Amino acid sequence: MRFDTVPMPPSVQERPRDQRGYPVPAITPWQGEDPQFALTDYGRSADCARNRLCSVCGTPMPAGPVWRVVGGTESAGIAEALAAGRSYRNLAPTLEGPGHRACMLYASMVCPYLARPNARRGTSAERPDELTAHVVRGAVRGTTGAVVGFADFEYAVTASQVLFRFLNLVEYLPHEVSDSHLDELRAELAARPATRGQDQPR
Numbered sequence: 001m002r003f004d005t006v007p008m009p010p011s012v013q014e015r016p017r018d019q020r021g022y023p024v025p026a027i028t029p030w031q032g033e034d035p036q037f038a039l040t041d042y043g044r045s046a047d048c049a050r051n052r053l054c055s056v057c058g059t060p061m062p063a064g065p066v067w068r069v070v071g072g073t074e075s076a077g078i079a080e081a082l083a084a085g086r087s088y089r090n091l092a093p094t095l096e097g098p099g100h101r102a103c104m105l106y107a108s109m110v111c112p113y114l115a116r117p118n119a120r121r122g123t124s125a126e127r128p129d130e131l132t133a134h135v136v137r138g139a140v141r142g143t144t145g146a147v148v149g150f151a152d153f154e155y156a157v158t159a160s161q162v163l164f165r166f167l168n169l170v171e172y173l174p175h176e177v178s179d180s181h182l183d184e185l186r187a188e189l190a191a192r193p194a195t196r197g198q199d200q201p202r
């Protein structure tokens with residue numbers, strides 16, 4: 001979807017824009033006047049990790065759950081694990097950092113690079129998450145990605161990369177079409193009107 005057809009979280013409105021007016025994520029490197037949307041900037045990503053900043057809007061994330069956008073492969077892995085009565089665990093590190101719920105719902109609809117299918121599937125023998133088990137029926141097939149909430153995350157800043165790992169899935173919102181999360185985003189923004197710079201209390 002075009003960025004201007006989706007309600008924009010207040011903290012995203014504060015981001016610098018590219019020449020089309022498209023908001024530029026906090027972890028995106030710039031080359032002169034041109035943001036490099038397909039890339040993740042090492043220094044910016046390390047700054048977000050160390051200071052618990054949202055990778056989309058760059059403002060602080062409060063204690064509690066964090067969200068990310070996953071691609072189709074990982075989304076299918078989550079759906080299959082939950083449908084089979086297992087909770088989901090994927091300890092494979094990713095270059096993509098966490099963000100606010102509203103920011104990730106927004107990004108899932110307007111930013112194709114946040115849904116890269118680069119993650120791997122993982123499972124565990126634990127009990128399914130009762131919060132999300134009802135959502136996954138019918139979502140095992142056909143999902144192109146998902147907005148996923150996790151209770152916690154870890155990070156490592158190596159000499160060349162910033163790696164993230166996400167722990168304890170708390171929310172699973174698969175999307176089959178590009179505007180799947182429009183109503184969810186509207187509800188999130190209405191429920192948590194953010195003040196400028198200091199973001200959603202969650």
Ligand SMILES: [Zn+2]
Nearest residue numbers: 054057100103
């Ligand atoms: Zn944010």
